[in-house]
Amino acid sequence: MVLLVGLLGACSQSSDTGVKTSVNYDADYAPEDGGTLIDATRGEPSGLIPMIAGESAASEVAQHIFSSLLRFDKNLEFEGQLAESWQVSPDQKIITFKLKPNLKWADGKPLTSADVLFTWKLVTDDKTRTPYGSDYKLVIKAETPDARTFRVSYAEPYAPAINSWAGLDILPKHLLEGKDINTTAFARNPVGSHYYKLEKWRPGEQITLTRNPLSSQGQAHIERLTSRFIPDEAAQFLELMANNIDAMTLSPVQYARIFPARPELQKKFALYKELGNSYTYLGFNLKRKPFDDIRVRQAINYAINKQEIIDGVLLGLGEPVASPYKPGTRWANPNLKPYAYDPAKARALLQEAGYQDRGDGILARNGKPLSFTLLTSQNKQREMSAVLIQRRLKEVGIEIHIRVLEWATFIGRFIKTSDFDMVVLGWSLALDPDQYSIWHSSQQAPGQFNFIGYNNPRVDRLLERGRMELNADKRTVIYHELAEILLEESPIVYLSAGYGLQAIHKRVKGIPDPAPPAGLGNNTHEWYIPQPLRRTEITP
Amino acid sequence: MLSYLLKRLFWMVPLLVGISLISFLIMHLAPGDITTSEAGFDPKSSEESRQKLREMYNLDKPVIVQYGLWLQRMVKLDFGNSFASHQRPVFWDSKDKEGNITPGMIKEALPITLLINVLSLGLIILIALPLGVISALTQNRLPDRSITLFVFLGFAIPGFWLALLMMYWTGVMHDWLPISGLHSQGAEKLAWWQYAWDSLQHLALPVFISALSGLAGISLFVRNGMLDVLHQDYITTARSKGLPENSVVYKHALRNALLPLITILGLSIPGLIGGSVIAESIFAIPGMGKLFYDAVLMRDFPTIMGILTIGSALTLIGNLLADLAYAWLTHVYAGE
Numbered sequence: 001m002v003l004l005v006g007l008l009g010a011c012s013q014s015s016d017t018g019v020k021t022s023v024n025y026d027a028d029y030a031p032e033d034g035g036t037l038i039d040a041t042r043g044e045p046s047g048l049i050p051m052i053a054g055e056s057a058a059s060e061v062a063q064h065i066f067s068s069l070l071r072f073d074k075n076l077e078f079e080g081q082l083a084e085s086w087q088v089s090p091d092q093k094i095i096t097f098k099l100k101p102n103l104k105w106a107d108g109k110p111l112t113s114a115d116v117l118f119t120w121k122l123v124t125d126d127k128t129r130t131p132y133g134s135d136y137k138l139v140i141k142a143e144t145p146d147a148r149t150f151r152v153s154y155a156e157p158y159a160p161a162i163n164s165w166a167g168l169d170i171l172p173k174h175l176l177e178g179k180d181i182n183t184t185a186f187a188r189n190p191v192g193s194h195y196y197k198l199e200k201w202r203p204g205e206q207i208t209l210t211r212n213p214l215s216s217q218g219q220a221h222i223e224r225l226t227s228r229f230i231p232d233e234a235a236q237f238l239e240l241m242a243n244n245i246d247a248m249t250l251s252p253v254q255y256a257r258i259f260p261a262r263p264e265l266q267k268k269f270a271l272y273k274e275l276g277n278s279y280t281y282l283g284f285n286l287k288r289k290p291f292d293d294i295r296v297r298q299a300i301n302y303a304i305n306k307q308e309i310i311d312g313v314l315l316g317l318g319e320p321v322a323s324p325y326k327p328g329t330r331w332a333n334p335n336l337k338p339y340a341y342d343p344a345k346a347r348a349l350l351q352e353a354g355y356q357d358r359g360d361g362i363l364a365r366n367g368k369p370l371s372f373t374l375l376t377s378q379n380k381q382r383e384m385s386a387v388l389i390q391r392r393l394k395e396v397g398i399e400i401h402i403r404v405l406e407w408a409t410f411i412g413r414f415i416k417t418s419d420f421d422m423v424v425l426g427w428s429l430a431l432d433p434d435q436y437s438i439w440h441s442s443q444q445a446p447g448q449f450n451f452i453g454y455n456n457p458r459v460d461r462l463l464e465r466g467r468m469e470l471n472a473d474k475r476t477v478i479y480h481e482l483a484e485i486l487l488e489e490s491p492i493v494y495l496s497a498g499y500g501l502q503a504i505h506k507r508v509k510g511i512p513d514p515a516p517p518a519g520l521g522n523n524t525h526e527w528y529i530p531q532p533l534r535r536t537e538i539t540p
Numbered sequence: 541m542l543s544y545l546l547k548r549l550f551w552m553v554p555l556l557v558g559i560s561l562i563s564f565l566i567m568h569l570a571p572g573d574i575t576t577s578e579a580g581f582d583p584k585s586s587e588e589s590r591q592k593l594r595e596m597y598n599l600d601k602p603v604i605v606q607y608g609l610w611l612q613r614m615v616k617l618d619f620g621n622s623f624a625s626h627q628r629p630v631f632w633d634s635k636d637k638e639g640n641i642t643p644g645m646i647k648e649a650l651p652i653t654l655l656i657n658v659l660s661l662g663l664i665i666l667i668a669l670p671l672g673v674i675s676a677l678t679q680n681r682l683p684d685r686s687i688t689l690f691v692f693l694g695f696a697i698p699g700f701w702l703a704l705l706m707m708y709w710t711g712v713m714h715d716w717l718p719i720s721g722l723h724s725q726g727a728e729k730l731a732w733w734q735y736a737w738d739s740l741q742h743l744a745l746p747v748f749i750s751a752l753s754g755l756a757g758i759s760l761f762v763r764n765g766m767l768d769v770l771h772q773d774y775i776t777t778a779r780s781k782g783l784p785e786n787s788v789v790y791k792h793a794l795r796n797a798l799l800p801l802i803t804i805l806g807l808s809i810p811g812l813i814g815g816s817v818i819a820e821s822i823f824a825i826p827g828m829g830k831l832f833y834d835a836v837l838m839r840d841f842p843t844i845m846g847i848l849t850i851g852s853a854l855t856l857i858g859n860l861l862a863d864l865a866y867a868w869l870t871h872v873y874a875g876e
Contacts, residue, residue, distance in 0.1 A: 054582070129596070183636075185640030200728075203643070203648055226725070228721065244725075408838070408839050412572025445587065447591075
């Protein structure tokens with residue numbers, strides 16, 4: 001205690017890293033270079049080679065360091081990143097990429113098609129410890145006719161291919177050839193070709209990136225990006241309040257309750273929301289009775305009030321979904337509407353399916369009551385959704401027991417073995433509409449992703465056709481039809497798609513508001529921090 | 541004495557093997573493995589690649605075979621590499637052909653946890669000793685009662701709650717102490733003494749919070765030990781000889797009362813390497829607690845086993861050291 005009081009007294013004069021509060025953060029400034037943006041993430045990357053690391057903490061940092069052949073523009077359409085152009089052959093089996101001229105790695109060495117070929121070989125190598133090789137293994141021939149051309153051939157047209165080349169970060173051959181990619185020190189000391197390069201990684205504390213003068217994409221405005229690893233959400237928020245970090249992801253409570261109640265925070269921070277790439281759903285085990293009966297599934301769908309879940313769990317910060325695609329993108333069928341909340345219809349459907357009240361408020365048929373266990377993972381939002389579902393289903397005569405499980409147990413013990421009645425889970429979605437692994441009837445083996453056991457020949461055919469069709473308009477028609485069948489058959493009940501919520505300090509300018517479909521992070525290179533608004537930094 | 545020591549050391553070996561076997565089995569009782577926790581639910585990942593991984597890590601073999609393989613490495617003090625995608629060594633640093641050093645996970649997390657725990661244990665003893673003595677001397681009167689109340693409050697208050705309040709008070713409301721982390725931005729540009737001061741400021745709250753909950757145990761232990769001793773005949777004798785009260789209390793009573801404390805300190809040695817997950821998460825400190833917790837969630841078996849083995853070895857050594865110190869001190873005192 002004495003020591004603490006001593007410290008308190010002695011350091012009350014210590015460095016003031018914040019800017020004086022009299023600065024008007026709302027004023028307009030012209031874009032300029034320089035400054036440091038500090039944000040907080042909950043996890044530390046395990047490494048910075050995206051194909052190996054896999055977790056979101058890694059890709060969030062690595063996306064500033066490495067470039068792919070293609071990327072998504074702000075409207076989620078493809079555009080060239082390292083590639084200047086790309087062409088699909090008439091038979092849709094060959095894709096040819098032409099690289100931009102004079103590309104360089106951050107260490108000054110030229111970036112050529114040989115690097116792309118090398119990266120493809122790495123990701124398809126059986127010795128590479130990556131779960132993401134399957135898309136690239138479909139390439140039967142990869143070649144480099146010259147230093148700026150990269151050509152891949154497929155045995156048959158494969159539509160997700162284009163998307164897969166937007167997801168493969170190109171790695172430098174000259175630094176990685178002959179090394180074991182799984183354990184190489186490169187993972188902690190990467191060299192890329194994007195806007196930023198690694199300046200310093202303090203393990204367990206933070207990663208700092210600094211501008212890459214040889215960037216293949218031109219120059220970003222902000223000089224330095226620092227990501228601090230702060231696992232606790234409340235501690236992150238305190239750091240934000242104390243002006244020690246510039247940006248963090250908010251929970252719905254922080255966004256909708258705490259911020260509005262604190263004017264001093266509103267003075268310094270701007271709030272942003274963007275539609276996330278995931279949705280929450282209630283899934284049935286279709287191999288178990290009575291979930292093989294479409295009437296039961298539809299009844300449950302009608303009995304659940306989705307708006308109540310959005311209002312109660314997400315505090316209104318989300319949208320209902322009616323297809324497994326991000327609302328507002330071309331793949332989401334705009335004509336589809338979620339099942340309305342209609343308990344009377346639910347009861348009628350259950351009665352039609354032969355279920356009668358046995359006197360205790362729970363429906364039963366042939367002595368078998370509608371009583372199920374609902375499993376979900378340790379995730380507050382999913383748990384709360386489960387409770388709301390439990391209550392609504394009770395009103396139509398279905399009894400639910402909720403069981404909350406730790407993630408690895410949930411997946412290992414229950415999902416892989418298909419040992420469940422109902423689950424509340426989420427899918428985060430790649431931007432390509434191909435969902436073969438989730439809905440196709442061939443994907444039901446233990447460990448595969450059609451663990452609900454969905455089996456519909458029409459859907460199978462659509463999924464197969466969608467994979468073979470590279471024309472975006474024709475694909476759209478296919479996936480709109482797919483979504484229509486899924487909604488009608490109700491193998492899962494779409495619950496909600498939550499917004500990604502962000503607080504960013506007003507000293508950071510150039511952020512698009514509202515966020516474009518691709519999200520806030522799509523144009524970070526255009527963000528800037530005007531000189532008068534910068535934090536004072538420690539100088540030697 | 542030497543044969544006793546050798547005997548104790550010898551018996552530690554089967555004990556360690558037994559402990560590690562039980563830990564290994566219990567760890568495998570939990571469903572799931574590294575392939576279910578990592579990328580296990582990404583529709584872009586394939587089951588074949590996960591199967592490949594299982595074979596690579598021998599997870600497809602019977603548990604007892606896996607234990608045998610682990611033990612085989614362990615006798616050479618090889619803790620192995622993590623199952624996580626970075627495959628970093630669990631304990632020792634590894635060096636590749638170019639001389640790049642990959643730091644071991646435990647080796648990286650241990651110093652900071654040790655530092656916090658040693659500082660906090662030091663702080664506990666520094667405060668708990670006088671508190672205990674005062675309590676004993678004023679038994680059942682106001683100072684005793686208020687000290688007991690204070691240490692129990694410290695014991696009962698949830699650490700994470702107090703930590704957040706203190707962070708808010710000293711970091712947000714006033715700019716007295718940093719909120720979380722170990723260093724300030726740009727701290728590497730500071731002179732070494734400024735750097736040390738900066739680190740000390742960052743450690744102040746975590747150490748304070750962790751010490752607060754430990755005060756109750758030690759201070760009550762000292763209090764009760766003192767009370768026991770103060771009622772002994774030789775203290776009455778010392779008093780009746782007319783020795784000054786200070787000499788009675790501090791020279792004769794306290795020294796004897798402190799003897800059992802050695803056992804407690806011996807037992808707290810393994811605790812020194814264990815961090816609190818909650819405190820480390822809140823203060824964003826990359827210590828052992830977080831390392832262990834994440835390893836369990838991820839089913840990173842080599843890391844879990846590495847930490848458990850070091851912990852159990854330290855427990856056994858701590859017990860042994862306490863016994864030895866006890867024997868030695870009794871010997872010294874008896875010799876007096």
